[in-house]
Structure formats: structure tokens, C-alpha cells
Amino acid sequence: MSDTHAQTVAFVREGMLDQQPPPTREAGTVKWVRENLFPTWLNAILTIVSLYVIWVVVSTFVMWAFSPTWNATSLSECRQMLEELGRSTETACWGVIRDRWEQLLFGFYPSDLYWRPTVALIVLLAGLGPVLFGTFPRWFMGFSLASPFLIFLLLWGGPIWLPLTVALGFGLGVVAFRVFSRVNQIVAVLVAIVIPLLYWLLLAWPLASELARVMPIGLEPVQSKQFGGFMLSIVIGVTAIVLSLPLGILLALGRASNLFIVTKLSVVFIEIIRGVPLIVWLFTASLLLNYFLPPGTNFDLTLRVIIMVTLFSAAYIAEVVRGGLSAVPKGQYEGANSLGLSYWQSMQLIVLPQALKISIPGIVNTFIGLFKDTTLVLFIGLLDPLGLINSIRASTDWNGIYWELYVFVALLFFVACFSMGRYSLHLEKKLQREHR
Amino acid sequence: MSEAAQDRTVNRSAMQVSDEVAIEINNMNKWYGTFHVLRDINLTVNRGERIVICGPSGSGKSTLIRCINRLEEHQSGQIIVDGTELSSDLKNIDKIRSEVGMCFQHFNLFPHLTILENCTLAPIWVRKTPKKEAEATAMHFLEKVKIPEQANKYPGQLSGGQQQRVAIARSLCMKPRIMLFDEPTSALDPEMIKEVLDTMIELAEEGMTMICVTHEMGFAQAVANRVIFMDQGQIVEQNEPKEFFNNPRSERTKLFLSQILGH
Ligand SMILES: Nc1ncnc2c1ncn2[C@@H]1O[C@H](COP(=O)(O)OP(=O)(O)O)[C@@H](O)[C@H]1O
Ligand SMILES: [Mg+2]
Numbered sequence: 001m002s003d004t005h006a007q008t009v010a011f012v013r014e015g016m017l018d019q020q021p022p023p024t025r026e027a028g029t030v031k032w033v034r035e036n037l038f039p040t041w042l043n044a045i046l047t048i049v050s051l052y053v054i055w056v057v058v059s060t061f062v063m064w065a066f067s068p069t070w071n072a073t074s075l076s077e078c079r080q081m082l083e084e085l086g087r088s089t090e091t092a093c094w095g096v097i098r099d100r101w102e103q104l105l106f107g108f109y110p111s112d113l114y115w116r117p118t119v120a121l122i123v124l125l126a127g128l129g130p131v132l133f134g135t136f137p138r139w140f141m142g143f144s145l146a147s148p149f150l151i152f153l154l155l156w157g158g159p160i161w162l163p164l165t166v167a168l169g170f171g172l173g174v175v176a177f178r179v180f181s182r183v184n185q186i187v188a189v190l191v192a193i194v195i196p197l198l199y200w201l202l203l204a205w206p207l208a209s210e211l212a213r214v215m216p217i218g219l220e221p222v223q224s225k226q227f228g229g230f231m232l233s234i235v236i237g238v239t240a241i242v243l244s245l246p247l248g249i250l251l252a253l254g255r256a257s258n259l260f261i262v263t264k265l266s267v268v269f270i271e272i273i274r275g276v277p278l279i280v281w282l283f284t285a286s287l288l289l290n291y292f293l294p295p296g297t298n299f300d301l302t303l304r305v306i307i308m309v310t311l312f313s314a315a316y317i318a319e320v321v322r323g324g325l326s327a328v329p330k331g332q333y334e335g336a337n338s339l340g341l342s343y344w345q346s347m348q349l350i351v352l353p354q355a356l357k358i359s360i361p362g363i364v365n366t367f368i369g370l371f372k373d374t375t376l377v378l379f380i381g382l383l384d385p386l387g388l389i390n391s392i393r394a395s396t397d398w399n400g401i402y403w404e405l406y407v408f409v410a411l412l413f414f415v416a417c418f419s420m421g422r423y424s425l426h427l428e429k430k431l432q433r434e435h436r
Numbered sequence: 437m438s439e440a441a442q443d444r445t446v447n448r449s450a451m452q453v454s455d456e457v458a459i460e461i462n463n464m465n466k467w468y469g470t471f472h473v474l475r476d477i478n479l480t481v482n483r484g485e486r487i488v489i490c491g492p493s494g495s496g497k498s499t500l501i502r503c504i505n506r507l508e509e510h511q512s513g514q515i516i517v518d519g520t521e522l523s524s525d526l527k528n529i530d531k532i533r534s535e536v537g538m539c540f541q542h543f544n545l546f547p548h549l550t551i552l553e554n555c556t557l558a559p560i561w562v563r564k565t566p567k568k569e570a571e572a573t574a575m576h577f578l579e580k581v582k583i584p585e586q587a588n589k590y591p592g593q594l595s596g597g598q599q600q601r602v603a604i605a606r607s608l609c610m611k612p613r614i615m616l617f618d619e620p621t622s623a624l625d626p627e628m629i630k631e632v633l634d635t636m637i638e639l640a641e642e643g644m645t646m647i648c649v650t651h652e653m654g655f656a657q658a659v660a661n662r663v664i665f666m667d668q669g670q671i672v673e674q675n676e677p678k679e680f681f682n683n684p685r686s687e688r689t690k691l692f693l694s695q696i697l698g699h
Binding site: 337338349354357431 | 505530533537540542545546557558562
């Protein structure tokens, strides 16, 4: 063979050549740009036009936003500063944020007490930690359970006895359940609901006021109507989120149950709440409820709003969870039943973990919507960030300003909502890894 | 059809049928809406019996054994399991379900729990067994079905045959007195059928009362002490396996056997 080669071919390379890098035209960035941005004439034109549009938008925004007006104390002072710099008056005046950021965050909360909502936020985040990430020591769960009461005390102030006596009610419920569950599960559930209710209605308030009289320990009280700004959005949003999840799950279970009355009640509740705009419910909370309540009662408006928003989002959560419930295969219910698990056990241990896993994107989506909808309370006179923007714009110093304030508030909401979205992705990935 | 059962000599010495009645079904009827699925079922199963139910698809085999642990409700007649009559009383149902183990065609393992958690869940929550003890029991039964090394995996990571063996172990962890099997091998690839049948044979050798819906005739011949043929919601014929296969009495049975045995 080699002989024939030697005669027919002039040159045969002895060894393999090393691999060579591809020509620049075919590699890396150049190749990517060629293939994705300029593959044909039409695409090339579209690319250039898009780049131009992006350039115009970004540069305009940067020119507007990059503005050394941090120290201005009024709009006219800011305009003057800009003129001296030779900049157009169509430039941002960030002085308004420096001047009013505390108000945008805390509303009319007394300024010497700003530390209280700040600490409350830290307590909230710390308390949510074990619930959201589940990698904390067990005793921390106790802190999570105590955090709602602590947050209440920090925000509203007053004697420490009210949150303590209310918390005691939950303790009573748990003890009653433990004691009676030896007798009968259903009786235990009933007793665990009735005893705390009776206690709260009849005993808690007199007990708290008596204790407050004997031992007046507490924080300076703050009225709900002083709450405002982003803090108000968080108070309404977080409370409604935390309460509407369990309520929504119960409604979903109710709707899927085969007890006729429970099913019908759940359906009616869900459809009525969902079928009417939130703003109508908010007006109902602020105006109509006054007619139904005995005259003279002063049922806190913020509390009424929280209840309405909670019910509203519970109806949505219920429908999202119902989708998850029906996606759990029938075999899972049968597997659980065949092992002798009771209805609540099979829901808690088998069906809900799988249904909720499927529902996570929908649930978080609902929560993000709910959080942004808290801005609707503006229309019933609560001073959420948008309400405060209106009042800031009405002041003589800042009359005529708007973009800066809306950009700031938008940023706050974006950070909150984007974090929720990221958390949802994290949770989905984690459960994917764990369960396969 | 698998020849699994013929591969090993089945030790029939422990398969004693006692006089004690485990399950008694009297004149039981069931309808799905207007469709009469089960007609006048009469069946008595003694403790220690291994019964194989066969019959064409749609004949009501699954429905029958699902009535025994009340995954389905019957409308007339009586079902008495371990001396307790099945009624709509929740207490009775939960009691019977924890005494009667069941394995399904599609395993119905809980995908969000590990193999070990699948096995310890019911003992911990229904029987209130301490966790340590439940885990020890679970490992014992996982060893019995020969997959202790998979204890910390999730069901999705196991083969079909392994999953079905886990399902058997999961039922056994409740220490049931009766086991029901609904076509446990029909969703499995042929090479996995044997491992599941071997597990079931071992169970029979230990004297478990078993009712199996299956078309594994080798298994029926080796293990069953009675084979029941169902068609159109009725028990058409029942006999000990030798007689059943060699001298089927009704035409329907003959036709079915000729189809399933491929003659
Ligand atoms: N939930 C149900 N609703 C209505 N009909 C059903 C239901 N389950 C089963 N059936 C019908 O009952 C008959 C018996 O079903 P099944 O017991 O599953 O049969 P097999 O297990 O013998 O194949 C079939 O005709 C089936 O279509
Ligand atoms: Mg079937």
C-alpha cells in the first residue's frame, strides 16, 4: 500500500495537524452578531433601527435622571440650580426625594418613632425566614409565631398586654385541641375554635385593660390613620398575603369537597368576591359597613381594608389552589385512603404538598397583583404612597413635580414584586430538585 | 404471561387456610349511576387464603376489590371485613383501611416523599408509632423486598418493579391482616414482573391472606388456592387452580382461558 502511495501522491503528511482555532468570522462574538443581528438585509435594518430607539430612550432617561439636584429644597430652587448648570429644566429634581422620602415611606407616623416600623420590618423579615427557606433551627419557629404580635405592638404601640392576651387565646386553642383530640378529632377542632373565640370576646379585653391599669408597661400608641406611605402598603399587603393563603386553601378544599353545603357556600363566596371589583369592596369597607355597625363603634378603617383585601385575594388563591388540587392524580387520594389516613391527614400530608407545588407560580402571581392593588386604598382616603404623592404635589414647595416621585415609588414596588417573583422561581427549582 | 412462579419451588407448607373468616360478602350489588357493575356477589374468604381473580377487562374485578376497603361504595348487600361490617361510619372505614393493605396497578407512591417516608407515613400518623420504631419497621420491610439501599431516594428515581416493591413494603408497614392487589404487574416491563411476583410469593409463603387481580396464570397455579373468574359483574366460576385451568366448566371461562393462554 505505502508503495503505491509513494508513486501516485507527491506528499503525504506524517502526523496529524494540531487543531486550529476557527477563522474569526466563524467564532465568538463576531459570529454571534453576524448570525443573530445581521443575517439578512431586512434584519440588519431592523437591528439598526432598534439600536437607535434603545439609544434614544436610554440616553434621554440618563440625561434626565443624572442631575445633581439632591440638595434642592423646592422646585424653584431646583430649576435655578439647573439653570446655573446650563441644563434644561426638563431634568429630574431629586431634592424632592431627599426632602420627602421619610414621608413616602412612613406617611404621618410620628417622626421620632420611625425606628418602630423599621424594627418591625426587620422582625417581619426574620420571622418570615424559617417559613420561606425552612433551614433555620427549630426554636426560631417560635420566634416566627411570636413575630405577628411583636410587629403589632411595634406599629400600633399601646400597653403590651393586648397583644399578649390575644396571643394567649391561640395558646388556649392549642391546649384545648391537644386535650380534646384524645376524645375525638371533630370535637377537638370545634372546642379549639370555640374556646379562644369566647375568650377573645368576653375575657381578653377586660383582662388586658386590667393588666394595663395595674402594670402600665408599653409603647406610645399610634393611630392607624397616621400610618401611610410604603409602610401602609406593606402592612396591608403582608397581612393580607399571610392570612389569605390559609383561607384560600380552605376555600379550595371546601369547593372540592363532597359535602353539598360546604361546596355551595365556598362557590358562592368565591364567585361573589371575585365577580366584583376590589375598589367596590374597598368602598363597601369604608362607607357601607358604617351603616351595619352599631352607631358609635369605631371599627378601624385600616383593619376593615385589610379584611376586605384578604377576602378578595383568598377568593383568587382558592381558584389557583383548586387548579393544583385537580392536577393531583386520583391515585394519590386512593393511595392515601388505602393506608387509612383521615381526610385532613391525606390533604395535609399527601395532596396539598403536591397541589401547592403546582400552584406556586399562580399563588405568587396573585400575591404580586394583590400587593400592587393595595395602592387602590388611595380612593378611600388612606395615604398610601400614591396618596402621599398627591399631597406632596399639592404643597407649595413641590407644586408641579411628578416624575421623580412616581419613579421612586415605582422602584419601591418593583423591588418588592421582583423579589417575590425571584422567590417563587427559587422555590420551584428547590422543590424540583427535591422531589423530581 | 410470565413463567416466574415456575422458576422456584414454592413452599406451600406455611400456606395454611384456617376456618376463621376474613372477608364475607353477601348478595352485594353496585351501580355506577344506572350501570350495574357488580351483580349479586357472594364470596367468603378464610384467613390464609390466596385468591386470584381474573376475567376480561371491564368485568368489575377492580371494582370488587376496591369495595373491600371501601375505595368504592356498594349499594346493597353486606361486606364484612375482619368482623366489621362496612357502612358509612367513618371510624369503621379508617379501621378497616388500616387493616387491609392495597397495591395498585400504577403503584400510587407519594412522589414528594422519599421511599422511607412513604413507608413510615401511615404508621406514624395512623398508628401513632414513634418515628424511630416506624423507621426500623420500614427498613425491615424494605430489606424484605430487597431494596433497602434505595430508602433515601424519591419514587421517581426508581424503576417500575422497584416502585411496586416499595408499594408492597409500604402496605406491609401497617402490618395488615389482608392484602389486596389490583393488577400489580400489568404496568411493568416483562423483566420486572418476576421480581414483583417473587415478593408476592414470599408473602403468600408467610401465610398472608391475599386477593390478587392478575392475569399471571403461572402465579395463580403456584400460589393460589382458589381462582375466581368474573365476567360482566358476576362471579362466573371459582375453583382450585388445577381444576380451574384443566377443566373449566363454563363456555365463557374456556373462551377467556384460550385467549389468555394463547392456545
Ligand atoms: N368511576 C366510574 N364511573 C363509571 N363507570 C366506571 C367507573 N369505574 C369503572 N367503571 C366501569 O365499570 C366497569 C368495571 O370496571 P373495573 O372494575 O375497573 O373493571 P376491570 O378491573 O375488571 O377491568 C367498566 O365497564 C368501567 O367502565
Ligand atoms: Mg382493573
